[in-house]
Amino acid sequence: MKTAIVVGSGAGGATVAQALQGSFDVLVLEAGREFRPLALSLAIPERLKKLGLLFDERHIRFLFPATRVQMTRPGMVLVRGIGTGGTTTLATGNALRLDQGLRAIGIDLDEEFAELDREVPVSSAHRARWNETTQRLFAVFEEMGLEPRPLPKMRRRESCGNCGRCVLGCPSGAKWDSREFLRTAADRGARLITGCRVSEVAIEKGRAIGAVARVGSRREFFAADVIVLAAGGLGSPVILQNSGIPCEPGLFVDPVLCVAAPWKNARQNSDIPMPFVSGRGPYILSPYFDYLSYFFNRDWPSGAGNILSLMIKLADARSGTVTGGTVEKDLTPRDTEALRSAVDVCVDILSRLKIKKSEMFFGTLNAGHPGGMLPLTGADARTLHPGRLPANLFLADATLLPEALGKPPILTIMALAKKVAKVIQESYGDS
Numbered sequence: 001m002k003t004a005i006v007v008g009s010g011a012g013g014a015t016v017a018q019a020l021q022g023s024f025d026v027l028v029l030e031a032g033r034e035f036r037p038l039a040l041s042l043a044i045p046e047r048l049k050k051l052g053l054l055f056d057e058r059h060i061r062f063l064f065p066a067t068r069v070q071m072t073r074p075g076m077v078l079v080r081g082i083g084t085g086g087t088t089t090l091a092t093g094n095a096l097r098l099d100q101g102l103r104a105i106g107i108d109l110d111e112e113f114a115e116l117d118r119e120v121p122v123s124s125a126h127r128a129r130w131n132e133t134t135q136r137l138f139a140v141f142e143e144m145g146l147e148p149r150p151l152p153k154m155r156r157r158e159s160c161g162n163c164g165r166c167v168l169g170c171p172s173g174a175k176w177d178s179r180e181f182l183r184t185a186a187d188r189g190a191r192l193i194t195g196c197r198v199s200e201v202a203i204e205k206g207r208a209i210g211a212v213a214r215v216g217s218r219r220e221f222f223a224a225d226v227i228v229l230a231a232g233g234l235g236s237p238v239i240l241q242n243s244g245i246p247c248e249p250g251l252f253v254d255p256v257l258c259v260a261a262p263w264k265n266a267r268q269n270s271d272i273p274m275p276f277v278s279g280r281g282p283y284i285l286s287p288y289f290d291y292l293s294y295f296f297n298r299d300w301p302s303g304a305g306n307i308l309s310l311m312i313k314l315a316d317a318r319s320g321t322v323t324g325g326t327v328e329k330d331l332t333p334r335d336t337e338a339l340r341s342a343v344d345v346c347v348d349i350l351s352r353l354k355i356k357k358s359e360m361f362f363g364t365l366n367a368g369h370p371g372g373m374l375p376l377t378g379a380d381a382r383t384l385h386p387g388r389l390p391a392n393l394f395l396a397d398a399t400l401l402p403e404a405l406g407k408p409p410i411l412t413i414m415a416l417a418k419k420v421a422k423v424i425q426e427s428y429g430d431s
């Protein structure tokens with residue numbers, strides 16, 4: 001049987017590994033370790049915050065090793081998951097179909113979304129369990145004509161305790177993440193090597209012959225017939241560039257900014273995160289307790305249960321690069337203007353709860369949906385294979401997305417990854 005290497009086990013990687021195992025002998029190379037939810041009592045970071053010992057978001061990895069933070073050159077905080085399941089383990093579980101941009105360039109993912117519908121448990125029926133603060137916010141959004149709607153969640157409703165800790169890893173396993181696809185792949189015989197950071201793809205005579213990786217202190221070479229890069233929007237471009245394949249300076253990240261205020265017994269930190277959403281052109285608004293800002297931003301007062309916070313998530317311009325370990329990414333004037341008008345709407349929402357503008361504070365500008373550095377074009381609609389890649393080297397992650405979605409991308413990345421796997425099977429699978 002032919003061998004396929006899949007680099008990364010997040011949304012795209014685990015999906016491809018599951019789809020290919022059986023027709024290929026799949027080897028998943030994953031930079032991180034086995035994911036574990038944050039087991040630490042939150043009283044510990046609370047105490048560190050009070051002592052002023054939490055000041056650099058990058059230190060989160062000492063508390064929660066699967067979360068990695070990187071700063072862009074102008075200082076935006078980028079968050080991603082490094083471990084089995086990739087960033088899906090840190091997700092709030094939102095499941096949206098967002099393939100308008102892909103459809104516009106001729107890519108039809110109907111069949112793949114239908115398959116995901118059968119494989120991933122998704123439900124929007126959580127409204128009855130919202131706490132009083134969330135219910136009240138929903139009413140204000142409605143009153144203002146913001147047309148809020150409950151967000152579909154990838155989770156098993158029966159075992160969800162509404163603990164609000166989705167971004168810290170689900171303690172009960174109620175939340176679906178891509179480790180479930182990884183497990184299916186492993187049950188069918190796929191092999192997984194963790195702690196294995198791929199640096200480049202070896203290319204000979206225009207053909208990918210294997211992946212070069214660091215495993216502990218060793219440099220290793222893994223040969224394969226087909227290689228699929230799914231190291232995420234920040235990881236795959238680095239591997240491509242190290243392999244002599246240039247990317248485009250088109251990085252998007254979906255920046256997030258929270259507008260918050262003190263609110264007695266808000267208990268937003270212990271309610272389902274992002275329970276509903278309002279779409280407003282280039283941005284969405286959603287209630288969201290921002291743990292990163294709470295722990296690391298000194299403007300956020302102690303007492304997590306007494307903070308009310310609204311998230312703005314923006315579809316930013318494709319205007320950034322990742323080279324080596326450096327991310328250059330700034331907001332364009334259009335992005336800044338969109339954020340400013342979103343802040344005005346949030347101020348209006350909080351004002352309707354009789355919160356004074358002087359009491360409001362901002363979260364830390366951060367982002368967790370990187371992609372777009374080797375986007376698909378209409379010319380690739382049939383092959384899903386950007387022309388500059390060797391024929392047997394594929395991408396299956398957010399790097400392929402032609403534009404920022406400004407909304408949760410997991411489901412769309414997985415649908416795209418499924419289709420990439422079908423192309424690989426047709427072109428290289430044993431018939």
Ligand SMILES: Cc1cc2nc3c(=O)[nH]c(=O)nc-3n(C[C@H](O)[C@H](O)[C@H](O)COP(=O)(O)OP(=O)(O)OC[C@H]3O[C@@H](n4cnc5c(N)ncnc54)[C@H](O)[C@@H]3O)c2cc1C
Binds near residue numbers: 079083196199369411
């Ligand atoms: C806090 C947070 C909450 C989110 N919530 C949601 C949500 O509710 N819904 C939603 O749709 N999206 C959400 N997202 C975004 C979503 O999780 C990501 O956009 C998505 O997982 C990206 O998929 P991917 O396959 O491109 O990369 P990832 O899922 O990030 O997977 C990349 C994988 O590659 C591995 N890797 C990286 N470099 C290497 C290397 N050199 N060698 C080997 N392996 C490597 C990583 O460890 C990882 O396993 C959230 C993001 C964050 C940060």
Ligand code: SF4
Binds near residue numbers: 093164165172271
């Ligand atoms: S709210 Fe808690 S139990 Fe429910 S999915 Fe999120 S982390 Fe899991």
